Amino acid sequence: MANALRVGCVISLCSLRNTTSYLPLLSNATRFRSKFPFFTLSSSQNSFGSPSFRTLSSSSIDEAVTTEAITGNAGGEAESSIRDSAGLLDIRVGRILRAWKHDEADSLYVEEVDIGEPEPRIICSGLVKYIPIEHLQGKKVIVLSNLKPRNMRGVKSCGMLMAASDAKHENVELLFPPEEATPGERIWFGTEDEKDNQPDAATPNQIQKKKIWELVQPHLKTDVSCIAMLGEHVMRTSVGSVACQSLQNANIS
16 A cells, blocks of 8 residues: 555546546545545546546645644634624614504504614514513613614614514514613623724625625524523623523524
8 A cells, every 4th residue: 555655556436437426526525535635536537537536745645734724723713703793783782762563564663762872763673473562661672773774664764673582483582781781882792801892883784785694693592591692702781791581592683
């Protein structure tokens, strides 16, 4: 075997007769190389029309090992990228000043929400089936404020109340901050001392164009204590974490 490797012996896969039969091998070349680093699948074909194996030189093997070490960190890099994207969301503490049923949509409430701006935001929420209207009046909430405005049956909705829901979407609860939280305070994900490291929020156009919310949302959950989390990072205000009332391991949207 060692002599064969020194002379760069080419091994053919004689049993592979057509292109479609060996495509899975080409797509799994990285996994093959991780087990047998001295071989690689060649893009050229032998006389049988099948892909060939060729041996790698020691320098190529070193390069492959280096590449494998780098790609081994892909999970951590992806998590960091999601967290960076979450930092572009402008999520704020809000307080519902007034809520009423939408005149043209039975499933929608319309809320006036104070998020620390000169004028309250008008936000439409599909919560009629889940939350009695009297539970909204005066309630502290969490608002995703840099979405593009949407026309909801004739009402311009400028933001979204964030809520947790179970897997079947049969139970929905609004996220809430600690009672001491101030309307307008920006939320972050991480430790208490990371508050001042937040990047500037993206514009609504950037959020839509780069699909930032769509990237981040699948990674938002509550934990077993009903605390809102981004992966392993706690959703925080300066006076404590964000939570829902009772839904554990729930989706957040």
